[in-house]
Amino acid sequence: MKATNGYSGVQIALHWLVAVLIIVAWFTGEGADEALDMIEDGGVAGFVPHVAVGLAILALVLVRLLVRLSRGAPAAPGVPGSWxxxxxxxxxxxxxxLMIAVPLGGISVxxxxxxVGDMHELAANALMLIVLGHALVALYHQYVLKDGLLRRMMKAG
Ligand code: HEM
Ligand code: HEM
Known part of the structure; x- marks a missing residue:
């Protein structure tokens, strides 16, 4: 993959938009569970926010992956080859x-x-825990190491 000098405006916009949508999807999961119960009882479910948001995440992440593979991304800061x-x-x-597997699991259900509802929920929880760690590492860089890492996801370079 190409090493660039910074993330593009599109990459930055997709990063934050998808982050917000993942949090919304995580908090609305129960609504999809209830809609599924209605369908199983022979009823029809109307607009299901969780499904709409989840499908939007899948579409945006596929675009994001294509942008990343074609345009590239900046190398992670630090000593090349370090752990x-x-x-x-x-x-x-x-x-x-996980951003691809979790919505695919939801579609399967x-x-x-x-x-595979339990697996979908488990994978979604794993994704949330990993991005929580990811955010903590980003904040550690910004406020403890003071290397300005957050700026890379704020300003196109
Ligand atoms: C659901 C929430 C989030 C997801 C799924 C996510 C995902 C990602 C991914 C996949 C990357 C790699 C770059 C790319 O290809 O886009 C990235 C980079 C980054 N993220 Fe997040 N992120 C989330 C939340 C956050 C939060 C809350 C922060 C800040 C506190 C943050 C700060 C950053 C920074 C600074 C980078 C750039 C790291 C570098 O320069 O190598 N992210 N994120
Ligand atoms: C990144 C995207 C997604 C996240 C973070 C996510 C997260 C979750 C979570 C945490 C639950 C468990 C809720 C609970 O029972 O308390 C759940 C359930 C569910 N989600 Fe998703 N989801 C995503 C995408 C999708 C998509 C795209 C669909 C459908 C097209 C979907 C369909 C469902 C269904 C049907 C359930 C109920 C499963 C069951 O209990 O058997 N999800 N989701």
């Missing part, structure tokens, strides 16, 4: 994987009727 840089790279890959 910190490897942890950042693999951590970001794991987040991408809601549209395909597969009984």
């Amino acid at each position: 910190q840089v490897a942890a950042a790279d693999w951590g970001h890959r794991l987040i991408y994987l 809601f549209f395909l009727g597969l009984e």
Whole structure:
């Protein structure tokens, strides 16, 4: 992948938009659970915010992945080859994987009727825990190491 000097405006906008949507999706999961119960009881579910938000996340993450693969991203700060840089790279890959796998799991439950609701919830909780760690590391860089890391996700470079 190409190493760039900074994230583009599109990459930054997608980062924060998807972050907000993931938090909304996480808090609205129960609504989808209830809609599913209505459908199973022979009723029809109307507009389901969780499903709409979840599908939007999947679409935006696929765009984001294509942008990242074609445009590239800045190398993680730190000594090349160090465990910190490897942890950042693999951590970001794991987040991408979960941002795709979690909505696909939701689709399997809601549209395909597969009984993988527990796995979907477990993977969603894992995603939330990992991004919580991710945010804490970002804040540690910004306020303890004072290396201005947050600026990379604020201002296009
Ligand atoms: C659901 C919430 C979040 C998700 C899914 C997420 C995901 C990601 C991913 C995948 C990257 C890699 C760059 C890319 O390809 O876009 C990234 C970078 C970054 N994130 Fe987040 N993020 C979230 C929340 C946050 C929060 C709350 C903060 C700040 C407190 C933050 C700060 C950053 C920074 C500073 C970078 C750039 C790191 C670098 O320069 O290498 N993120 N994020
Ligand atoms: C990143 C995106 C998503 C996140 C973070 C997420 C998160 C969650 C969480 C935490 C739950 C458990 C709620 C509870 O029972 O208390 C849940 C349930 C559910 N979600 Fe999602 N979800 C996402 C995407 C989707 C999508 C795209 C769909 C459907 C197209 C979907 C459909 C469902 C369904 C049907 C349930 C109920 C599962 C069951 O109890 O059997 N989700 N989701």
